[in-house]
Amino acid sequence: MKRFGQIIGVDPQQFEKYKKYHAAVWPEVLEMITACNIRNYSIYHKDGLLFAYMEYIGENFAADMAKMAADPKTLEWWDVMMPMQKPRDTRADGEWWANMEEVFHLD
């Protein structure tokens, strides 16, 4: 299992809308996340910052992410989410949510 921590900004003006969508994520989007071997996935907010924590239980993360990015309903979901998000200037090439560095872990 591999853990991921990711960060992105959210437009404070649109946070309530973002929250409302995430209180009722479309079932097809949830099913695709699970099908792509993501487990224990949480998103937290404070001060216009979103933090995501997730655990990946598959064998090929790149292939699973490509699968997710090819799913029409997921793309439709992203089309709604992305205008509300403010990606970090420091994100790596090809990232939207920026991967963070794991500094500490205790099981």
Add this chain to the structure above:
Amino acid sequence: MKRFGQIIGVDPQQFEKYKKYHAAVWPEVLEMITACNIRNYSIYHKDGLLFAYMEYIGENFAADMAKMAADPKTLEWWDVMMPMQKPRDTRADGEWWANMEEVFHLD
């Protein structure tokens, strides 16, 4: 089980030191975290921001946190960590690390 997401800043000048300490956390500090019913505890870094994710499996979070805050070795550890950290101005009364709001979760 209750999940927590927390945020705090870290002085960029001192981040390497912070990281070095966290690569070899004192065993007594780790044992106290476990004794206080914290599991699956991770800390991530990017852009001078630290994000913590943890799961609490106990029955009385306040009591367990008080127990941790009374442990001499933990207090000694915090004395080293706190000058490197930059707490958020928006944190609640009594907080150091600021609790974030859970916006989304999928098992």
